[in-house]
Amino acid sequence: MKILCFAILLSIAAGCSSIEKRNTPLSFVDPEKIEVEAIEDKLEKAQFQEVVTLVDIYQNKYPYSLKLQRVRFLKAGALEELERFSEAAETYRTISQFSERNQPEISAMSVYRLSFVYEALGDDQRVLTSLLEALKNRTYLPNEVSEAEIPSRIAMVYSKENNPAEAAKWLAKADEGLKKVLDTQREPLTNTWLAKTYFNMGSLSTSQLSTENILTIIQGQAAVQKYLIRSLQYGDPMWSAKALRRLQTTYTDLWNAINNYPEQTGIEPLAAKKAKKEQQIVLAGPLFNLIEDAMLYQPGPEQKQNQYQVNFFNFLDQIQTRIGGLLQESLYTPLTSGRDNTPQKPRNPVKIVPSTDPNL
Structure with missing residues (x-):
């Protein structure tokens, strides 16, 4: 509703006189945002294979997007649920590497989630290493994660x-x-x-x-x-x-x-x-x-x-x-x-x- 009102106000301010122009909806919706929301919706509905597919499509369309690492994080979570643990581990490692400087929150959470994947793979030593590494970046983690979960x-x-x-x-x-x-x-x-x-x-x-x-x-x-x-x-x-x-x-x-x-x-x-x-x-x-x-x-x-x-x-x-x-x-x-x-x-x-x- 807010977007629609905003569009109407802009239309009036521009002095549109043509009926065709007035009846043409002005879209201010970010198509990239719509795709991210669709991925999140699939994840919430536990449609994990669809999440993986949509993320792969998204990566091809927006390879330089600022949202890319966040979207990859959603894919890694879906891979966990699909028990494709080796792929999930590789995805989390990639996210951590590419987001450490500019998106430290995503990087820290990826390291934390690596502990779950390594556990599923039977590597308890890496589980411990990942948890201790994540704890070093506690500033970028939610309080419940750093104070209780880890x-x-x-x-x-x-x-x-x-x-x-x-x-x-x-x-x-x-x-x-x-x-x-x-x-x-x-x-x-x-x-x-x-x-x-x-x-x-x-x-x-x-x-x-x-x-x-x-x-x-x-x-x-x-x-x-x-x-x-x-x-x-x-x-x-x-x-x-x-x-x-x-x-x-x-x-x-x-x-x-x-x-x-x-x-x-x-x-x-x-x-x-x-x-x-x-x-x-x-x-x-x-x-x-x-x-x-x-x-x-x-x-x-x-x-x-x-x-x-x-x-x-x-x-x-x-x-x-x-x-x-x-x-x-x-x-x-x-x-x-x-x-x-x-x-x-x-x-x-x-x-x-x-x-x-x-x-x-």
Whole structure:
């Protein structure tokens, strides 16, 4: 409406006398802006392949545009969602390189998002490097990213590396930083903003899960799962839904990895079955404990739960029942002799207790 009024005023000021001229709409809409908005709309609707296609077209039409790096950033996000992680990493690196001087905000966010891509690629050392590099440019990052999201993700990496002291230190920084952001936020705190922040603080990838790193993933999840559970509370159709999917995926993947643990080859079948069962018990114990920790955050009977919370804790009950069945089998199934087959906890896990958690 404002654009139309502005066009009418200009038309009058120009003294247009011709009816044809007066009836000809004067367009002040930037065609480049329209294309960017179309890309953003596709991204919001989760039409990720369309985003990639539209960005490629945009790059060919406007190779020197000031909006180019921003548009590439949207493409990189779409590539993440499509699980084309190597392409996403290359795109983020390119953005960071070309925007570092003139668009440092986009550069800093690209480095931060690289941490998610490297995690999906299974390179935790690069995850940590990217997070620390992004933290050096905290001036150009949103407060919630620099004060809360990055510290929580650093804690997750250290927890996966079996360094509980560093993990606890960075978790404390994340909680303190989040409290600071919440206390100083000038704009109203929306459910969408809160759900998104908590999602990014608790996000963990299982894309590289294997029989060799099951305990590693459990330890990482133990450190930050409280944030994903908190994201559920806000009932946001995008971010709470993503948190639910991420939690369900993580637990499902961990359970499947344990339940389908392969038998060792090259030994007698009976010995292979016993060895498999023994290893399943060793891994099932920490997963069972992880679920018990998550259950501590379930709202009490006097508190109303939204559908995301109901779905998650019902799902968790089912997984816990399956794991309990596997552990129960160990009480009646003789394993290899001479070893303690008691289910074990993760190596020095970071213990999260709701009663001492400042944000939950």
